[in-house]
Amino acid sequence: MRRLIYFLPTLLILATGCFNNDNSVPIPNPEGTFSGEFRLLRKLPNVTKIDTTKATIQLILTPGVGFKVLGDTIKVHAGSKGRYGIAGNGIRFVDSTFVVGKYNKRHLQGDYLFVYNGTNLQMVFNSGDSLSLQYDLKKTN
Numbered sequence: 001m002r003r004l005i006y007f008l009p010t011l012l013i014l015a016t017g018c019f020n021n022d023n024s025v026p027i028p029n030p031e032g033t034f035s036g037e038f039r040l041l042r043k044l045p046n047v048t049k050i051d052t053t054k055a056t057i058q059l060i061l062t063p064g065v066g067f068k069v070l071g072d073t074i075k076v077h078a079g080s081k082g083r084y085g086i087a088g089n090g091i092r093f094v095d096s097t098f099v100v101g102k103y104n105k106r107h108l109q110g111d112y113l114f115v116y117n118g119t120n121l122q123m124v125f126n127s128g129d130s131l132s133l134q135y136d137l138k139k140t141n
Contacts, residue, residue, distance in 0.1 A: 029086045030116045034059045036137035038077050040106060043130045059108070059121075059137055067093060069108050078105035089113055091123065106133060 040053045057071035061084065069080040082096040095109040112123040112135075123135040 027116060027118055029063070030091075030114070030121050030139075031061045031063050032139055033141045034061070034121050034137035035071070035140050036121075036135065038106075039132075039134040039136075040076060041132040041134065057135075057137075058140075059135070067108065073105070076105060078107045080108045082108075089115070 035058045036056070038055045038057045040051075042051045042053075044051060053076050055072040055076040057069055057073070057077055060068045060070070066081060066083045069077065071077075073079040078097065080093075080095045080097055082094045082098075084091060084093045086092075090111055091114050092111050093108045095107045098107045098109045110125055112125045112133075114121060114123040116122075119139050121135070121137045121139065123137075125133040
């Protein structure tokens with residue numbers, strides 16, 4: 001019992017670190033213009049090396065209006081536009097230019113996980129262990 005009395009203040013100090021800090025500022029949802037790198041990582045059947053393709057893109061997120069993808073849209077990533085919605089750490093893009101069956105270039109279409117710290121936006125879409133679409137973007141305005 002005596003040991004518990006001496007340990008109790010330490011336990012209380014450790015436990016208070018688990019409570020929410022009312023002074024913390026919540027990170028807003030991403031909006032505005034972002035620029036950076038898009039990476040397509042793909043593992044083809046019967047090939048051991050991972051195929052990596054990159055492009056520099058610009059993403060414009062306007063709440064209530066939609067999104068646009070601009071930049072290096074010639075070979076890897078298509079110029080896209082459409083609507084998006086955010087729930088927790090997920091963001092869903094519905095690209096109005098996406099046509100099923102035409103996969104010459106990647107479109108910003110589907111459900112992505114994202115991390116945003118107010119400046120840097122990272123988004124990822126994984127399909128099994130053979131495809132990963134990654135966006136590393138920085139807010140420019």
